[in-house]
Amino acid sequence: MDGATAARKPRRRTAHRLVPYAFLAPAIVMFTLFLLAPIGYTGYLSLRKVKVEGLGLGRGSRREIFAGLENYRQTLADTELWRGALRVLGYGAILTPVMLGLALLFALLLDSRRTGFRRFSRISIFLPFAVPVVIASLLWGFLYLPSVSPGQHLLRSAGLPEMDLLGPDLIVFALANIGVWGGVGFNMIVIYTALRAIPRELYESARIDGCSEFQIAVRIKIPLVVPAMIMTTVFSVIATLQVFSEPVTLRPMTNSLSSTWSPLMKIYQDAFARNDIFTAAATSIVVAAVTLVLSFGFLRAVQRRAFAGESQ
Amino acid sequence: MSTVLVKQPATRDSIEVTAPPRRRTAFTPTAILVLGAVYCLLPVTWVLIASTKSNADLFNTFTFAPGGALFDNVAGLSTYRGGIFWRWMANTALYAGLGALLSAALSGLTGYTLAKFRFPGRTVIFNVLLAGVLVPGIALAIPQYLVMAKFGLTDSYLSVLLPSIISPYGMYLARIYAAAAVPDSLIEAARTDGAGELRIFWRVAVPVMRPGLLTIFLFQFVAIWNNFLLPYIMLGDDRKFPVTVGLYSMLNLGNTLPALYTFVITGALLSILPLIALFLSLQRYWRVDLVAGAVKA
């Protein structure tokens, strides 16, 4: 770019003061337009509501007015929202340990030379990452519904009672399963990569001391991948709190899911079905704030303990 | 790049030779791993087999018994509404391919700047960008739509492309990667030679960051490919739909029309295949260790 002017330009070892800002400009502009502006607009909308006059059928009978904090008051007092939050926490409590536990297990197995079919398994387990959640939920729906499901067919043939996976008792496991299936591969690769980064000498000295593979895994490998697992946990928790597509896709197939099963479903209902963007805006802000607090809080707590002494 | 570098595998092998002889592969670990692989492949296999069944067979035969109607199903799907399914696939390729490309470029530039320059506001900007990851997408959907409407851009290809370009996670990864992979000395040398900043980025940083940028590209590609809510809200004309929204619309045709399960299943299969092919062909370029290494920062 500056080839022609090189002779004239003074030689510097540091960049011009404004260069970083110029380079960051595109990102900042896009961020402002597509994240900050909508967030700001959402905040604005959360402070307003609609007032209808009379029957509401005549022209101009709906007006938008300032509502103060009324939407927030109603949101925070809405028991359905908190029940949804509790359901989602239950869902997360099943999903996160199972998914990360399996990811860790598979990663450890991949890292062991004594395991066969590693290449095949690594690709297979990662494959669900390529399937969109909406499609995945539909596919699993077919596998859950009693009369079309091969699993239930097998149970029936064996004379065992059918499991109503879409019934009210097991539906949360059915949903968690879809999440585990979709996420275990990605997390497995993350942990596996962290495992590959461990210096081999550690294992050698342990083997010389007589440790078995299993003991090496538990005593050496797992503690050293804890940082990777922390990150996957945080992102998994965030995704859990925002679960939406799986329950929405399964809902028409079962009586066990309400339209406000998860907080994000409630936001969707308010915004799209009830045409009440104002309540939806207030609920969004509340959900986003809670997510922010939980994730940042968790990260801070964990970083202080796990990375004591680490500098950037 | 991970700062804890592994020793060459050869070292481990040479130890193996002197150790007492072990069985090459153990049964239990292999069985567990293969079981996991089978579990993950189960729905994919189901889709494969189900797409070979005609509509009548789909509900009348055993689930894993293949039928012979794959060709018919693909043909039927291709002629449904004048071949709109392939248009959906093309749209998805556009959104995901172009979107991921631009996103990787933007993330690369941003990450490089945040990693390699010292300037006031650096930490603040980084933290604010990162906070973007935590905002629920669905909460933003309608406000994003309304912002787009102000520019008159709704129901256009740009309305799906532009929001897809900004990826806080990608910027985060790029920053980590740039910090670890691009040596300051190289940059300073280039500056001393009189190169401009943009040229330095393009000629020095990008080649070194290429594996990381490719990873970001792949992540964002998958994310956009699988994204449902954004295009669903932004687009009105169904000729611009990506495949996920298109298949969903085929499922939800209402009470008065039969659901097109066969087409949806065949369409699902056809939409998964390109992604799988992409993964398999590019897997040696994956640098997921930068994700793991990101934790240390």
Add this chain to the structure above:
Amino acid sequence: MRSRWCRQLAAVAALVVGASLAGCGSDEPSPQATAGGKVELTFWTWVPKIEKVVDKWNAANPNIHVTVSTQAQGDDLITKVLTAHKGGSGVPDLIQAEYQALPTLVSNDVLADIKGDVEASKGKFAEGLWQQVTLGTDAVYAVPQDAGPMMLYYRTDLFQQLGLTVPKTWDEFAATARTVRQKDPKRYLTTFSATDPGWFAGLAQQAGASWWSIEGDTWKVSVNDSATKKVAEYWGGLVAAGSVDDQPMYTPEWNKALNDGALIAWPSAVWAPGVLQGNAASTKGKWAMAPLPQWSSGENKTGNWGGSSTAVTEKSKNKKAAAQFALWLNTDAAATTQLIQDGGLYPAAREAQAGPALAQPPAFFAEQNDFYPQAKSIADTAAGFTWGPNVNVAYTAYKDLFGKAITQKSSFTAALDQMQQTTVDDMRKNGFKVG
């Protein structure tokens, strides 16, 4: 090699960017009439193969060009229209709107009053349907397109096998349901679906219910009026006793049940043959149609399940042309014939109901020669209904509350009362005056 990679990448990027920009430029919403007089209209609809009908219009009317966009159906489409209307751009000129959505659209100022252009054709439609597009006011907000009168469909072969007669009253229906369970525990007479509020609304209409009504400038909500309570209690009893199934309709499981005869009857609407054909092709020729069971012997009533209209939007810049098209679409003989044959609709226009396109029974019911004449006489008995401004809230409440009642095995009438409360609360919250 590095620069070649760069160059290739740049070339691909330029190509793709160019293509996308070219694509995005051509989607101007609601273009104006050009100086040459040619009018461009956009029409959001979900009727299958409606492009063929529109092509006919475009050929005959070179100055008014209609473009069809199929992107969503029913409630989803309404949501998109409302969002587009709020955003101020991208609003189509014409939309297909189900009758129950019209009050919502009108109260959001989305629809134009097309009385001047279509009033003259009022007599072409049944009174009950016309009332749905005027909402009891002086204005006319849409042109009725199709109707969904309800009737009973049943498997003749299985009825014969189990020795059953076609029930004419709901009491007989209940008895038949019990008999089916006794004789063959693998089968149910039918299922009660908590995911299809329109179906339940149609059954309530048959019993004489009217969930919303207007008194001056106050709304009255009576979702749990005595007629609907009767229907809820009836079905609640059947579900509790296990006489009917409780699975949702329109799922893969339900498809399978129709295919293997686990469900042998289906209270549904006149458009059912198309659904059965698509979902249970293997049962072709084994079904017959009869009027819905009645609450009192000798009565002759039914309700409507769904049905939509064609409306013109307020933001359209060519309302007159749009209204013209809407009227043509739903009254012209050639247009309605094609809507029937390709779109699978049952037309609202009286002439079309008695027209040549409906002379033959549907292919799936080839044995039943009087299918359509019978359908017409049933359609004439369909009760009217007033829809309120928050039908989708009531519908969502139905799905949640009745679904919960099924899984918790609790009372359907209690669920109905809660549904009433939810509907009233939502209207009050939005500022409507509810008496």
